Amino acid sequence: MAARSKDDLRSPICCILGHVDTGKTKLLDKIRQTNVQEGEAGGITQQIGATFFPLETIKQKTAVLNKDGSKEYKLPGLLVIDTPGHESFTNLRSRGSSLCNIAILVVDIMHGLEPQTLESLKLLRDKKTPFIVALNKVDRLFGWKAIPDNSFVDSLAHQSESVKREFETRKDAVITAFQENGLNATLYYDNKNMGKYVSLVPTSAHTGEGIPDMIMLLVELTQTRMSERLMYISELECTVLEVKVIEGLGTTIDVVLSNGVLREGDRIVLCGLNGSAIATNVRALLTPQPLKELRVKSAYVHHKEVKASLGVKIAAPDLEKALAGSRLMVVGPDDDEEELKDEVISDLTSLLSSINKSGHGVCVQASTLGSLEALLEFLRVSNIPVSGVNIGPVHRKDIMRASTMLEKSKELACLLCFDVKVDKDAEQMAEEMGIKVFKADIIYHLFDQFTAYHKQLTEERRKDQAPSAVFPCILKMVPGAIFNKKDPIVIGVDVVEGVMKTGTPLCVININPETKAKEIVSLGKITSMEMNHKVVDTVKKGGSGGGVAIKVECAVYENAKTFGRHFNEQSEFYSMISRESINILKESFRNDLSKEEWALVVKLKGKLDIV
Ligand SMILES: Nc1nc2c(ncn2[C@@H]2O[C@H](COP(=O)(O)OP(=O)(O)OP(=O)(O)O)[C@@H](O)[C@H]2O)c(=O)[nH]1
Numbered sequence: 001m002a003a004r005s006k007d008d009l010r011s012p013i014c015c016i017l018g019h020v021d022t023g024k025t026k027l028l029d030k031i032r033q034t035n036v037q038e039g040e041a042g043g044i045t046q047q048i049g050a051t052f053f054p055l056e057t058i059k060q061k062t063a064v065l066n067k068d069g070s071k072e073y074k075l076p077g078l079l080v081i082d083t084p085g086h087e088s089f090t091n092l093r094s095r096g097s098s099l100c101n102i103a104i105l106v107v108d109i110m111h112g113l114e115p116q117t118l119e120s121l122k123l124l125r126d127k128k129t130p131f132i133v134a135l136n137k138v139d140r141l142f143g144w145k146a147i148p149d150n151s152f153v154d155s156l157a158h159q160s161e162s163v164k165r166e167f168e169t170r171k172d173a174v175i176t177a178f179q180e181n182g183l184n185a186t187l188y189y190d191n192k193n194m195g196k197y198v199s200l201v202p203t204s205a206h207t208g209e210g211i212p213d214m215i216m217l218l219v220e221l222t223q224t225r226m227s228e229r230l231m232y233i234s235e236l237e238c239t240v241l242e243v244k245v246i247e248g249l250g251t252t253i254d255v256v257l258s259n260g261v262l263r264e265g266d267r268i269v270l271c272g273l274n275g276s277a278i279a280t281n282v283r284a285l286l287t288p289q290p291l292k293e294l295r296v297k298s299a300y301v302h303h304k305e306v307k308a309s310l311g312v313k314i315a316a317p318d319l320e321k322a323l324a325g326s327r328l329m330v331v332g333p334d335d336d337e338e339e340l341k342d343e344v345i346s347d348l349t350s351l352l353s354s355i356n357k358s359g360h361g362v363c364v365q366a367s368t369l370g371s372l373e374a375l376l377e378f379l380r381v382s383n384i385p386v387s388g389v390n391i392g393p394v395h396r397k398d399i400m401r402a403s404t405m406l407e408k409s410k411e412l413a414c415l416l417c418f419d420v421k422v423d424k425d426a427e428q429m430a431e432e433m434g435i436k437v438f439k440a441d442i443i444y445h446l447f448d449q450f451t452a453y454h455k456q457l458t459e460e461r462r463k464d465q466a467p468s469a470v471f472p473c474i475l476k477m478v479p480g481a482i483f484n485k486k487d488p489i490v491i492g493v494d495v496v497e498g499v500m501k502t503g504t505p506l507c508v509i510n511i512n513p514e515t516k517a518k519e520i521v522s523l524g525k526i527t528s529m530e531m532n533h534k535v536v537d538t539v540k541k542g543g544s545g546g547g548v549a550i551k552v553e554c555a556v557y558e559n560a561k562t563f564g565r566h567f568n569e570q571s572e573f574y575s576m577i578s579r580e581s582i583n584i585l586k587e588s589f590r591n592d593l594s595k596e597e598w599a600l601v602v603k604l605k606g607k608l609d610i611v
Helices: 024-032 055-061 086-099 113-125 152-157 161-180 211-225 338-354 369-381 398-401 424-433 443-468 579-588 594-606
Strands: 013-018 045-047 050-054 077-081 102-108 130-134 184-185 198-204 237-246 250-259 260-262 265-269 277-281 284-288 300-303 303-308 310-315 328-330 363-367 386-391 413-418 436-440 475-484 491-503 505-511 517-533 535-537 538-539 548-553 572-575
Touching: 013 024, 013 113, 024 102, 024 130, 024 211, 050 055, 050 102, 055 077, 055 211, 102 113, 102 594, 113 443, 130 211, 130 250, 130 363, 130 594, 152 198, 161 184, 161 211, 211 594, 237 310, 237 328, 265 338, 277 424, 284 303, 284 594, 328 338, 338 369, 338 535, 363 398, 363 572, 369 386, 369 413, 386 398, 398 413, 398 424, 398 538, 413 443, 413 572, 424 436, 436 443, 443 579, 475 548, 475 594, 491 517, 491 572, 517 572, 572 594, 579 594
Parallel strands: 013 077, 013 102, 102 130, 130 198, 184 198, 363 386, 363 413, 413 436
Antiparallel strands: 045 050, 050 077, 237 250, 250 310, 260 303, 265 277, 265 328, 284 300, 284 310, 475 491, 475 572, 491 538, 491 548, 505 517, 505 572, 517 535, 517 548
């Protein structure tokens, strides 16, 4: 255990999340913009997938809020995870809390809460990650007068009454929207209870206003509310962000070291794409060259040892199949390598075990372990079964896997792709085989696409099956209402039970006078119905009033049945259901029948001896 001295404090790791175009990148750029003179010690350093702000920079950036010098700074710095491309972004969103101590959820003050804001919010709450909300783009309030890089409170005080009013209205709308999503939020300077309320920091990534407030809040929140344990270097905690091929280095992994120390030559284990763990030795630990040394030939600085928290590139053999989102562990002198391998791979296997063992479900594909986890959880909650998963770009073999569902269920013969590329061959193959491929960068868009497709297929199937669907009914003849005795039979009936539809085949049950055996006699199908001189196609129990005239036609003339011989005024007429027709009802018309009508299906099944 490292000594609990100030040298061993680690910097908190901060992620930025939010809906597209809210200004995440711009905010990052703005806080990265350095006032530190070139070459001055303690400057901001760009790391792999992250930017490090040393204490000195933090002090400078928050100076407008600390004019009397009363603020206390206990941190060595702050590591802000960059979210340049989409891939690492989703990775961080889904794996967020495992490497992120605090998050900034960016909301565009002009747009309020947007779909992805809610998705990010859910993730932060699920993972119990503390966060603040940057209410960005305040400079877009009509008539805003910018005071660059100023504290927000002071800037607001300089605005006209109408700007202040617009700010209040928009801020209140955001607070209400958060409330509707079960979250208490308030302006950070009104927040007296950080445990209960989330702080809103108004910012402008364009003018820099509110950015001192945001950084100060991050500092205060992390140093007061983060447990000491998290702050001190203890066990190694390291997460693979991205797997990248770099000329001259081969396949490398970009990792965030969130706790502990990594050394050149360390034996490391991590999760592999094919479900087995990778064990290899660190050949090089690399960070980008500081800006002032760009003239140096090599793009990277080599380190013998790196200490949390930071982003670092690892070059090592056998990383081709490394899995983004995976944990990385170091095999210590007392560790059993096999045990560690089992441990890292358990992240993947526990995910895989959550999928449907019966092999009935959609296939899903995601960019990283973290995003796969988020997607599977979403599908589980949405009751969409999953039969196969994979990570990385979609190839032909993934389409093959999805095609095994074609025979069982067309709806489920699809591939839900979250933030992954689909190669051309695979796309063509899917098209030829009739496998639907859905692609989206936002999880619930996949859900929307899938449910829309599901609905469309259900509608198509209902249309196809409608002629074979037999709704249950029991009919009685209205006394004397015989209009035609045979082919077509035309009689007046009442619906005693269930629902009568045009197209329903009818039968009667007679007892053979000699053998006393039960005989089910098919009469033909109802081809038309008329009530009060109007053509109708559905009549429910109790809805037949003074009777419905029905025409029953038999497809084969020789089979035609006659009044007086095969049925009479006392006969009960039944829908002639079958095993097949019941299955169709269950599959496509389940919700069209009431509980009572389903009970009638069971009753008719008994009467007609259907097993
Ligand atoms: N007026 C104003 N515009 C802003 C501000 N922040 C961002 N923008 C603009 O909003 C647009 C989106 O900003 P980005 O920083 O790319 O947004 P993002 O959230 O990173 O977007 P994605 O990476 O697509 O998710 C750009 O045109 C920015 O110039 C702000 O504070 N004020």
